[in-house]
Amino acid sequence: MTETEALLETPLASLHRELGGRMVPFAGYSMPVQYPAGILTEHLHTRAEAGLFDVSHMGQAELVGEGAAAALEALTPADVQGLKPGRQRYGLLLNAEGGIVDDFMVANSAGRLFLVVNASRKHVDLPLIAAALPAGVSLRPLPDRALLALQGPAAVAGLATLVPEVAALSFMGVWEGVWQGLPLIISRSGYTGEDGVEISVPAEAAEGFAKRLLALPGVQPAGLGARDSLRLEAGLCLYGNDIDETTSPVEAALVWSMGKRRRMAWDFPGAERIRGELDNGTKRLRVGIRPEGRQPARAHTPVHGPDGALAGEITSGGFGPSVNGPVAMGYVARDLAADGTALTLMVRGKPLAARVAPTPFHPHRYAR
Amino acid sequence: MAEMKYSKDHEWLRLEGGVATVGITDHAQTALGDVVFVELPETGRVVEAGEAVAVVESVKAASDVYAPIAGKVVAVNEALVDNPGTINTEPTGEGWFFKIELAGDLPADLMDEAAYLAFVDTL
Numbered sequence: 001m002t003e004t005e006a007l008l009e010t011p012l013a014s015l016h017r018e019l020g021g022r023m024v025p026f027a028g029y030s031m032p033v034q035y036p037a038g039i040l041t042e043h044l045h046t047r048a049e050a051g052l053f054d055v056s057h058m059g060q061a062e063l064v065g066e067g068a069a070a071a072l073e074a075l076t077p078a079d080v081q082g083l084k085p086g087r088q089r090y091g092l093l094l095n096a097e098g099g100i101v102d103d104f105m106v107a108n109s110a111g112r113l114f115l116v117v118n119a120s121r122k123h124v125d126l127p128l129i130a131a132a133l134p135a136g137v138s139l140r141p142l143p144d145r146a147l148l149a150l151q152g153p154a155a156v157a158g159l160a161t162l163v164p165e166v167a168a169l170s171f172m173g174v175w176e177g178v179w180q181g182l183p184l185i186i187s188r189s190g191y192t193g194e195d196g197v198e199i200s201v202p203a204e205a206a207e208g209f210a211k212r213l214l215a216l217p218g219v220q221p222a223g224l225g226a227r228d229s230l231r232l233e234a235g236l237c238l239y240g241n242d243i244d245e246t247t248s249p250v251e252a253a254l255v256w257s258m259g260k261r262r263r264m265a266w267d268f269p270g271a272e273r274i275r276g277e278l279d280n281g282t283k284r285l286r287v288g289i290r291p292e293g294r295q296p297a298r299a300h301t302p303v304h305g306p307d308g309a310l311a312g313e314i315t316s317g318g319f320g321p322s323v324n325g326p327v328a329m330g331y332v333a334r335d336l337a338a339d340g341t342a343l344t345l346m347v348r349g350k351p352l353a354a355r356v357a358p359t360p361f362h363p364h365r366y367a368r
Numbered sequence: 369m370a371e372m373k374y375s376k377d378h379e380w381l382r383l384e385g386g387v388a389t390v391g392i393t394d395h396a397q398t399a400l401g402d403v404v405f406v407e408l409p410e411t412g413r414v415v416e417a418g419e420a421v422a423v424v425e426s427v428k429a430a431s432d433v434y435a436p437i438a439g440k441v442v443a444v445n446e447a448l449v450d451n452p453g454t455i456n457t458e459p460t461g462e463g464w465f466f467k468i469e470l471a472g473d474l475p476a477d478l479m480d481e482a483a484y485l486a487f488v489d490t491l
Contacts, residue, residue, distance in 0.1 A: 034401060040401075225428050295425065296404070296430070319405070319426075319427050
């Protein structure tokens with residue numbers, strides 16, 4: 001998009017201004033990158049207590065009708081048909097070459113599938129899904145719903161004082177119901193590595209609901225900056241950085257998101273390539289990378305192997321506030337993907353020593 | 369106290385006895401956010417006005433710091449390496465970056481405080 005195009009706003013735009021959010025363009029939306037506390041504080045506060053994130057820019061939709069799960073499986077290797085009521089799962093939309101069109105969450109709730117896709121990809125995903133549906137299955141975008149992420153160790157205990165049902169959810173569990181007249185969809189999930197929830201709420205009630213959440217003990221607003229550093233420490237991919245239409249689930253180390261049944265039937269887009277990669281390996285793999293010292297290595301930093309040859313590229317990198325050091329992920333040649341392998345990063349033209357490292361960089365604390 | 373001058377690259381400098389102490393402005397540190405890393409020039413390096421001589425990185429972004437005047441780097445603030453957050457808390461005090469011994473005249477485009485604040489308002 002060009003700068004002359006107007007940015008979209010989420011239903012929380014005036015709340016962000018009220019809270020002193022620093023607004024930046026992101027995926028066509030004006031979003032808060034941080035509040036006055038700053039990214040470092042917002043990040044650490046989310047890990048210590050709870051952060052409230054506006055993620056209403058993300059695409060929400062529902063897939064309705066008999067055979068909805070089978071229809072979605074035509075586009076993804078995730079096991080959607082095996083998803084039990086009240087459960088959510090992570091999946092990948094693939095193109096015919098096995099490249100990743102987007103990553104998404106799908107919940108089986110209230111007799112239909114509830115989908116959350118990336119803001120930057122919803123204009124691609126929704127037409128793709130709609131075009132793949134048989135008669136009797138329909139896709140309904142939900143542009144009139146906001147999405148709030150309440151993340152951190154104090155998140156669920158706090159929310160449970162309002163909505164007691166959330167306390168009983170386990171990681172990736174979903175509760176849907178009417179609370180004080182509001183139809184809510186709550187999943188125990190998130191993008192920070194912490195325990196927490198994502199809450200879909202009608203747009204017109206979003207500000208009032210967000211204020212109720214901000215009034216809970218330990219809850220502070222957190223922006224996209226902290227969201228990015230939290231997900232990076234948690235080793236979670238950002239679409240457009242770490243995965244895109246050229247990367248396969250095998251290269252991206254996301255094979256775990258493919259259903260076992262699907263890997264026996266090979267009945268998804270790009271199955272031939274993916275089967276070949278699983279049998280014979282890939283040229284490159286996504287790995288965690290820890291630069292030595294304190295200097296961050298950011299996206300597009302070239303990665304060299306021990307022999308000096310160009311071996312790949314950083315796809316996400318920055319400073320991890322909880323790790324208290326630089327963290328990154330990127331793609332390297334397969335023979336350099338083992339943990340501990342010495343790499344050289346060319347940061348601003350200067351060599352920086354680094355090693356392949358296991359992810360997450362900060363332990364996940366999900367409510368399993 | 370010596371008068372502060374400001375550059376369009378958001379550095380401040382304080383000239384005392386032919387040596388200028390240089391740092392980044394409060395506006396610059398606010399825009400950068402939490403600083404987590406700084407790379408300082410070598411002492412003794414001879415620099416041109418406008419030359420990139422240091423790097424400052426926040427959680428979110430990396431940015432060059434330019435020499436606002438020509439001359440020789442005579443001191444660097446090594447304390448920033450272990451405590452880069454000082455750049456946020458005391459940008460015009462303990463958060464200074466380096467000192468340059470002025471060679472020649474001050475560049476004509478350096479601003480006084482009022483002119484700099486007016487410049488920031490136009491951004």
